[in-house]
Structure formats: structure tokens, C-alpha cells
Amino acid sequence: MTKEELIQSENLVYKKPRLLNDTTMHYCPGCSHSLVHKLVAEIIEEMNIEGDTIGICPVGCAVFAYRYIDIDWLEAAHGRAPALASAVKRMWPDHLVFTYQGDGDLACIGTGETIHALNRGENITVIFINNAIYGMTGGQMAPTTLMGMKTSTCPYGRQADLHGYPLQITDIAATLPGTCYVTRQSVHTVANISKAKKAIRKAFENSMNHKGASFVEIVSTCSAGWKMTPDKANQWMEENMFKNYPLGDLKNE
């Protein structure tokens, strides 16, 4: 059998989702953002709701998310994505409205908006990419930075007396009565990608069924900010990030 005989449309088993367009993503090689974009595009395509979906872009590395997935998008001010999503979902209750935010956007400048939108039980999904660093601005310390982790603004490692402790925003979200589904996933292996995809799909279905706010944290890598190769960054994440951010469902109602 030759390659040409095998490369036929009837033998196709996996390709880039149709909703992920041909624009090359600006993310660094091996970035978890790209993979989560791919998952979101796959899920919206499988649920067949591309015309009824409105995504809210954050400020941060994912600020250009609207360039890559062919659905309707809005761009929020820094940290204000859950507030904007609340408004959009109330105007279009039959649409899927989700925000896509990093840890600098969601857990730092937008903590207030995030907690209040979740606590109000808005029927939105929040996708939270946690890589424990400010990736876009050059690897500064974020609220989620691990103890002892070196960044450009804590070059000797994060210390409790000087910088405080990592913020467990997902654990906080799980205590709020407005949330119906709170989970923490990762996308570094095939099995974890499959679990993360199921989690995002469940969150989207909850939003469509008006069950309350869903919160999906994806523990991610930032190979450029952590100054590692992408596969080393995955290893480092397994060894260090998962101790502080254990994977699994925190709330499932």
C-alpha cells in the first residue's frame, strides 16, 4: 500500500477542527493555550452550536483568541470577562456564553468579577488557564505562582513573608453556591486531554441547560515563562504544579 492509497478522505480519522481556522496561532511552540483552543473548537463543532456561541476574550496571551476560532467573540477589559459574559448571557439566554481567561486576568485583576459572577450563578462557563505566571508580559509573578518558584519579579523564589501564598481560586469557586460544576484538568497527555475535553463539554452543556456557573481550570505550562522546553515544562508541571493544584472534580451537582 502506498501513501497515496492511504491518504483518502474515507480513511481520515483525525484532523484539525473546522472551526479552528488557518491563521497560525501566535502562541509559543508547545503552549497549552493552543491545545485548549483546539479542544474548544472541537467541542463547539461536535455540539453543533457554532452559530449560537459567544466567547469572551481576556487580556493576556489569549487576547487574540478571536482570530483563531470561527465563532462570535467579544473582547473584555482586563479581568472583566465574567461581568461581560453575565450581561451577554442575560441578553441571549439561549446562547452558549463562555469566558476564556488566564491566571493574571482571572485570579488577579478580575478576582472580584469572577467571584461575583460565579456567586450570582450566571449560566456561563469560565475556562481558566493556570500556568502560575504572567506569560504575555514577560514571566512576572502571578497570584498563582508556587512557593519557591522563580520568576522575573521574584528571582530568588516566591517567599511567604514577602509575596504571600498561591491563590486557590478554584477551591474558592467550589465553595460558592452559584457554581454547579468546578473542576481542575490538564492537557499534557492524551488521557488528560480526553478528560479535559469531557469536562469542558459538560461545562458547556450545564450553561446551555441553565444549571448555574461552571468553572474549568486547566493547569497549564508556560515554557517561555518558565524558561524550559515544552516537554521539560510538562515534566515540571507534573512534579510541582499538581502538588499544589491536584487534578479532579471539586464540585459536580
Added chain:
Amino acid sequence: MGRMRGVIVVDEERCKGCRLCIPACKLGLLDLTSKKVNRKGYPYVQQTNWEECNGCTSCAIVCPDGCITVYRKKTEE
């Protein structure tokens, strides 16, 4: 007894050479180009021995940029 035959097609211009697909391939069939780069200057991934591929799609699933398309067919060889 038949076996699954697979082959991948890499979008060479989209690939950033992040190497995440290389350990994902349990048969060790992938490697980066050593001398060629794409228009952005990245070496890109290619299948070194496509005849061994069983089309498991692991490489394509872990590819962050969706550069890999997988074809698979059961053969009677």
C-alpha cells in the same frame, strides 16, 4: 491477520517544532527535520518510518496547533 496501517500529513508551515508529538508516538516514528525549516524558521516534524504507523492519532491529539492529519485503514497483509 490484518493490521491497522496509518499515515500522518503534517502542515509544515503551521508546525512550530515544539516536539510534544515525538514522545507521544509510542512507536517512536517521529522526528524533527535536521536541515530544513519552514518559512517561520522552525524545524518541523516528519514521520521517519511511515510503514510502521498504526494511525493511533496520539501525535495529532497532543499537537497544540492542530498540524497533524491522520489517515488509517485496516489491511489484510
